[in-house]
Amino acid sequence: MTTPLLCLDLGQVDYQPAWDRMRDFTQTRDKSASDQVWLLEHPPVFTQGQAGKPEHVIDTGDIPVVQADRGGQVTYHGPGQLIAYVLIDLKRKGIGVRDLVSALENAVVEVLQHYKIDAYPKPDAPGVYVNEMKISSLGLRVRRGCSFHGLALNVDMDLTPFLRINPCGYRGLQMIDIRRLNADVTIEQVKQQLAAALAHQLDYSSVLFQKG
Numbered sequence: 001m002t003t004p005l006l007c008l009d010l011g012q013v014d015y016q017p018a019w020d021r022m023r024d025f026t027q028t029r030d031k032s033a034s035d036q037v038w039l040l041e042h043p044p045v046f047t048q049g050q051a052g053k054p055e056h057v058i059d060t061g062d063i064p065v066v067q068a069d070r071g072g073q074v075t076y077h078g079p080g081q082l083i084a085y086v087l088i089d090l091k092r093k094g095i096g097v098r099d100l101v102s103a104l105e106n107a108v109v110e111v112l113q114h115y116k117i118d119a120y121p122k123p124d125a126p127g128v129y130v131n132e133m134k135i136s137s138l139g140l141r142v143r144r145g146c147s148f149h150g151l152a153l154n155v156d157m158d159l160t161p162f163l164r165i166n167p168c169g170y171r172g173l174q175m176i177d178i179r180r181l182n183a184d185v186t187i188e189q190v191k192q193q194l195a196a197a198l199a200h201q202l203d204y205s206s207v208l209f210q211k212g
Contacts, residue, residue: 003034003035003205004204004205004206004207004208005035005036005037005195005198005199005202005204006034006035006036006037006208007036007038007198007199007207007208007209008037008038008039008210008211009039009040009191009211010038010039010212011211011212012040012041012042012043012079013040013041014043014045015042015047015077016066018040018042018083018085019066022038022085022087022148023069023143023148025148026143026144026146026148029087031089031092033089035088035089035093035204037085037195037198038087038212039083039084039191039194040082040083041078041080041081041083041187042077042078042079043079044064044076044077044079044161045063045064045066045076045077046060046064046065046066046074046075046076046077046161046164047066047067047068047074047075047139048068048073048074049070049071049072049073049074049075050068050069051072051073052072052073052074053073053169055166056073056074056166057074057164058164058166059164061164063076063164068139068149069141070139070140070141070149071139071141071149072126072137072138072139072168072169073166073168074165074166074169075137075139075152075165075167075168076161076162076164076165076167077152079158080154080156080158080177080187081152081155081157081177082153082155082187082191082194083150083151083152083153084150084153084198085148085149086100086104086140086147086148086149086150086198087146087148088147088202089145090142090146090147091145092145097140097142097147100202101126101138101140102121103198103201103202104138104151104201105126105127105128105136106121106197107197107201108128108135108136108194109128110200110201111153111190111193111194111197112128112130112135112178114193115178115181115182115185117135117178117182118130119136125170126138128153130176130181132174133175133176134167134173134175135153135154135175135176135177137151137152137167137168153178153190153194154175154176154178155177155178155179155185155187155190156177156178156185156186156187157177157179159175159176159177178190195207195209
């Protein structure tokens, strides 16, 4: 472990500007650019992955749907859900996409241990689960050997919009958040814990936490 991980706290950001910003960063970064994690929340939005099937979008109502360039199917983002966009030079770090997915899942499991929540990944369905309910979703894209997009961790949010879709393409999949399992949680705490867990799982020496 030799380098720190730069974590930017962006607050609440609309989906499209955040997406544009991380695509631009990935497209223009050079070999000297530091790896970064962006921590943020989105206003209510459904996002559909590249392989997304329209039959999994049931009734979105007044919540917009954005066709994204990440992997995976449809999911929901909203206030109280912590997003971590993971901007890593995979080639420089010497890891593959499967390694990154495992590190992200293990980081979420590590965070949930703080709240005495027994969580686990599933080999056939990326993400993190608690008693077969999904608490964290993953969707990634790699361009020029670098990752973008990342994970969403349900902290303290309105889960009812998930009923308007088949989350991640699974009909009847139940979603859960940390608050429903342990009331002693704030999203600010989870930001710090997730940043530390990502640095640990991705083998960085420390975290540099900055407002973005």
